[in-house]
Amino acid sequence: MAEHAASCEGVVRIYWSPGGEVHALKGVDAVLPAGSLTALTGPSGSGKTSLLKILAAQDRPTAGLAVVAGEPLTALSGRRLRALRRRHIGYVFARPPDNLQPELTVVGHLREAGRLRGLPRPVVRQETEELVGLLGLTERADHRPDQLSGGEQQRLAFAQAVVGSPALVVADEPTGELDSATTADLLGVVRRLAHRGTTVLVATHDPQAAEVADQVLAMRSGTIAAEQVAGRRLAVIDGNGRLQLPDEVLRRFHTRRVEIDVDESGVHLREPS
């Protein structure tokens, strides 16, 4: 398995609308290690969905490089992009009904997902059995979506997305419609699915998601401002040496100018005297 399931470098996305240009992504660098769960956080409008769509190969960046499963998405033709999406990318929407088909049972969804990915039947059968058990839905294997709770529906949506071990599953606010206990439950399942070998990227406003994630990427105004790994929050320096200071630090620099001192103990930022 590749060390990184997906990455992007200098990704820019500009939308052209009647009101003018919207610079939604302004040079995003990010790496998603294989088999990890990453939470993408940030205020509304900071660019989370724009980045998800690019990594899910549903949209192309205006500039920059995005790579999934070793393939540079930006260089692929429409046909190869669709093939990569079918085999290597899963997408989970915020609303449970958008992810599922009313006439299919739990098992039916997983089998259909395997068929769409082009997996051999015995593999699909084995994966279906394993995933139904992992989801805790053995008793509900023959139930249709309207016979499942919202949390069960989202668990099924993630399971369907990981059938065939695609390189990457992206989810946009998948816990948005769930209460706190159901959210915790779903996140536990998502983490188990990720550690089974599929890399998962979840855009979320939910602090619980950030708590269970292996890494957190915090967006601000179209860039990744900070990254949290193993409980440590690190500011991100972009390819041009730009660093976003946390808000509480930024407030101290009224003139937006800073003196930088370097000595043996480290690098110090001081307000100009």
Ligand SMILES: Nc1ncnc2c1ncn2[C@@H]1O[C@H](COP(=O)(O)OP(=O)(O)OP(=O)(O)O)[C@@H](O)[C@H]1O
């Ligand atoms: N198709 C579009 N045309 C024009 N502007 C767009 C388009 N899609 C998004 N934007 C703008 O791009 C910026 C980033 O939007 P995006 O949806 O990526 O943010 P977000 O962090 O996902 O927000 P939210 O948390 O509200 O979903 C916003 O200013 C948004 O209004």
